[in-house]
Amino acid sequence: MINHVTIEEKVQETPTVFSMYFRWEMKVMPGQFVMVWVPGFSEVPMSLSSTGERKCLTVKVYGETTARLAALNTGDRIYLRGPYGKPFTPTEGKKLLIGGGSGMASMRPLIDDRATGIIASRNADELLFADHFKEGQAICVTEDGSRGMKGLAPDALDKLNLKEFDAIYVCGPERMMYAIFQKLKGKDLNVEFSLERSMKCGIGLCDSCSIDGFQVCRDGPTFHIKALEGSMEFGKTKLLSSGKRVYF
Ligand code: FES
Structure with missing residues (x-):
């Protein structure tokens, strides 16, 4: 069923990312996604960046639908169906959130006093939600060194004792996630990755989101690190919405 909602507030988070x-009233768990539609444009899957009574979508413009969303203002309607997919497994313990680019959006609902963040971006202006962490618990990593460490998200892992964390959650560009996967696999850590694939139905019918025989919309989008060991596709290849296979 498609629901419509009205934009109450729009916030520019970084030069290229905004929140609506x-x-x-729908119950949504952190890590689940919705299919977002605006008339005249294709549906796109997005995870919510706030899952309380007041909900939020945090959007980076990367195609026609997101460009249309960027042009909307308070009072305008958007259309949603869902929520779909498997949420992040919650923990009461210490957690590490690793977000690259706009990836921290889907993990913002997990930020609390027990959360440490590795927030990575190209430059200081594009760091997303770094100031939502308790003071001293956000490690910023920028490619140009304009804030925090100079480098990439996986470089920051060496600064932490990862065994301290009850759960590690990762979301961002797949090349970043795959580099983190390579560093953490086989280490007996509780790690979940949020994957992105082309989605059409969102409910396990069309197979556009398949990865190694799993369907990201139904079996994911969150996957435990053990489920990705042996994957032939994670970090290597994906299908575009046209059906063409491309390599990362
Ligand atoms: S989006 Fe159709 S099967 Fe996943």
């Missing part, structure tokens, strides 16, 4: 707040 709205009321929606």
Whole structure:
């Protein structure tokens, strides 16, 4: 069923990322996604960046639908169906959130006093939600060195004792996630990755989101690190919405 919601507030988070707040009574768990539609444009999958009574979508423009969303203002409607997919497994313990680019958006609902963040971006202006962490618990990593460590998200892992964390959550560009996977696999850590694939139905019918025989919309989008060991596709290849296979 498609629901419509009205944008209550729009916030520019970084030069290329904005958030839209709205009321929606549906129960959504962190890590689940919704299919977002605006008339005249294709649906796109997005995880919510706030899952309370007041919900939020945090959007980076990367195609026609997201460009249309960027042009909307408070009072305008957007259309949603869902929520779909498997949420992040919650923990009461210490957690590490690793977000690259706009990846921290889907993990923002997990940020609390027990959360440490590795927030990575090209430059200081594009760091997303770094200031939502408790003071001293955000490690910023920028490619140009304009804030925090100079480098990439996986470089920051060496600064931490990862065994301290009850859960590690990762979301961002797949090349970043795959580099983190390579560093953490086989280490008996509790790690979950949020994967992105082309989605059409969102409910396990069309197979556009398949990865190694799994369907990201139904079996994911969150996957435990053990489920990705032996994957022939994670970090290597994906299908575009046209059906063409491309390599990362
Ligand atoms: S989006 Fe159709 S099967 Fe996943």
